[in-house]
Structure formats: C-alpha cells, structure tokens
Amino acid sequence: MFIINFKNYDSISGSRSLELAKIAAKISRKYKIKIVVCPPQHVISEITKVSIPVFAQHVDNKVIGSTTGYIIPELVKKSGVSGSLVNHSEHRLASKDIKELVSRLKALKMRSVVCVKNVSEARKYAKLNPDYIAIEPPELIGTGKAVSRAWCNWGFSSKWHSQSQKLGKSNRRIFHGFCQEKKSLIVVI
Numbered sequence: 001m002f003i004i005n006f007k008n009y010d011s012i013s014g015s016r017s018l019e020l021a022k023i024a025a026k027i028s029r030k031y032k033i034k035i036v037v038c039p040p041q042h043v044i045s046e047i048t049k050v051s052i053p054v055f056a057q058h059v060d061n062k063v064i065g066s067t068t069g070y071i072i073p074e075l076v077k078k079s080g081v082s083g084s085l086v087n088h089s090e091h092r093l094a095s096k097d098i099k100e101l102v103s104r105l106k107a108l109k110m111r112s113v114v115c116v117k118n119v120s121e122a123r124k125y126a127k128l129n130p131d132y133i134a135i136e137p138p139e140l141i142g143t144g145k146a147v148s149r150a151w152c153n154w155g156f157s158s159k160w161h162s163q164s165q166k167l168g169k170s171n172r173r174i175f176h177g178f179c180q181e182k183k184s185l186i187v188v189i
Helices: 016-031 041-047 073-078 095-107 119-126 147-154 156-167
Strands: 002-005 035-038 083-086 111-116 132-135 172-174
Touching (some): 016 035, 016 041, 083 095, 095 111, 095 119, 119 132
Parallel strands (some): 002 035, 083 111, 132 172
C-alpha cells in the first residue's frame, strides 16, 4: 500500500489536490496497487468523490459538539474518509490521545496509521494494535534522504523484520520508500 500525504503545500492548493487524487486513482487501477491519499482537511469531502481510499492527515481526540477547529473522527467518517494518520511527525500527540484515537478509529471501522520516530515507539504503540505503523526518524526529516535507503544502508530492514515478529503478527508495518534488496513496503508520508 502507498500512502500519499498531500501535506499543506501551495502546490496542492485549489483544484490541484483533486488532480493529484485522480492521478493516484488512475495509477492504482492501472497497476492494481492500493493507494491511499491524505488531502488537507479543507478539500477532504471533494477528494472522497474520487474512487480512491481517503485518510485524514490528522484527527483530534475531541468530541462532537463545542469543539470548533478540531477534526473529529466521527465527522470525517461521515465525509467518506476511511482512516487517519495519527501522531504524524508534524503533528505529534500525547500517548493518551494516540491510545484513545486508535480505539475510536477501530470502533468506527476506520484504519489507523500510527506514525512513530523509532523502533522503541513502534513497540510501544504496536500494543494498541493499530492497522499500520509508519516510521520516520527525526534525524532524516527535511534532509531529502529517503528513510528506506538510509535504513537499507544501516541494515535496518532486516532488524525491523525481526523486531516486527516481537511486536505481534496482527499489525502491519510500513516504511517510507522502498528498499529493493530487502523488499520493504512502500509509503509516502
């Protein structure tokens, strides 16, 4: 599975988010691969009209009601969103909120992608049994270096594989990028 996080760059403003989602849907059909898009909140309803799974970039651990400005899981689900990133490196959350959000998303039959910065965090949050875990080491953020390439050079892929056995078989793991010789999974977040 590929996850494409549109982030909040000017290059996806206006109709460009819709164009990118349509391109991703076309590639998904053509190559028979699962692609999920994470558009900015303000265009999420428009993007759910494209035949491609849509995840929220973030949800808040708040309730429906007097929570102006917060992104509520129950409401994004009603917009056609099927999952969410949780604890992205650009929007870190308290452990309590991560735990409650994974549980809420599960109860709503939505997918959770818990973002972590290292194997230690992965172990900790794997116990919550999220659908996916994505690792992005802080030392590589903004460097232009692909996480997967750096980890292949460090021999991390084989270490991660052995660690994932200890984390539980029900969790699926995802890396950013692709390590060809190690056959790691692909993600863009």
